[in-house]
Amino acid sequence: MERTVYIRLRHRIQVRPHETLFLKDIAQMIADEPLYEQLSKLKVYGVSEKDRNRIVIDVMMIIRLITENVPDIEIQTQGPSQVIIEVVAQKRKVSQPLFLLVWLLLFFGAALTIMNFHEDVSMQRVHQRIYTIITGEVDAKPLIFQIPYSIGLGLGMILFFNHLFKKRLNEEPSPLEVEMFNYQLDLDNYVAMNENKESMKNIDDR
Structure with a gap:
């Protein structure tokens, strides 16, 4: 159990432009405390102007990121295989x-x-x-x-x-x-x- 992490991607999240996304932002995780802290701080994506208003992150990208940074770990995925990130700009007041x-x-x-x-x-x-x-x-x-x-x-x-x-x-x-x-x-x-x-x-x- 100590080298196993269970991951469930969120279905949809909203972020601001130029925001940096970490693994804890886009997924729910179950792991032992030291491993959880290490995985939570993994940078997944940096939102930029070219992304427009929607970004899709695949679970395979998450698995690749984890295995590259934390070797000898077993990953169990549950739920959706993609997370949709909606980039929300500052809302204007309604006229x-x-x-x-x-x-x-x-x-x-x-x-x-x-x-x-x-x-x-x-x-x-x-x-x-x-x-x-x-x-x-x-x-x-x-x-x-x-x-x-x-x-x-x-x-x-x-x-x-x-x-x-x-x-x-x-x-x-x-x-x-x-x-x-x-x-x-x-x-x-x-x-x-x-x-x-x-x-x-x-x-x-x-």
């Missing part, structure tokens, strides 16, 4: 006019979408028909149905997205969060396959 413009576009766009949908399915006629069936009277504007329906539509959207402004209603992820998670996984897999130089080899590279 208030731009935020307001986007908010207005989304608000009125969603409102028009809902209204057009209800017009397509003739929701007003449905309410009028239901009102006539229940009461036996004809009313061009059955507000007794339309007002609760409008309130229920808003409450249903809040429950569906599981958020009221910044407050989460429960611990379950919303469908939007699940879709964003799946999109991020697909994006990470694409980056890992296409930006990892060790995963593919073209005929011109020979």
Whole structure:
């Protein structure tokens, strides 16, 4: 056990430009204390301008680095075979006019979408028909149905997205969060396959 190290690469990490990455930053490790301290200080990568915003480090690079610096060691790897490093520049403050413009576009766009949908399915006629069936009277504007329906539509959207402004209603992820998670996984897999130089080899590279 004393000369064995268990390594699990992190899936994704964020760093600042020009930051130096050590093994402890990109991987979880289990080893005896002296070996752990020695491996933690191994320099893996130095972020530079040419790296742009994403870097992929393969587990084979980590194994090569360890064996070159710490001979006679057994390495056991677990988990993902690549770690994706996202270079995050200093965030700029959000422009208030731009935020307001986007908010207005989304608000009125969603409102028009809902209204057009209800017009397509003739929701007003449905309410009028239901009102006539229940009461036996004809009313061009059955507000007794339309007002609760409008309130229920808003409450249903809040429950569906599981958020009221910044407050989460429960611990379950919303469908939007699940879709964003799946999109991020697909994006990470694409980056890992296409930006990892060790995963593919073209005929011109020979």
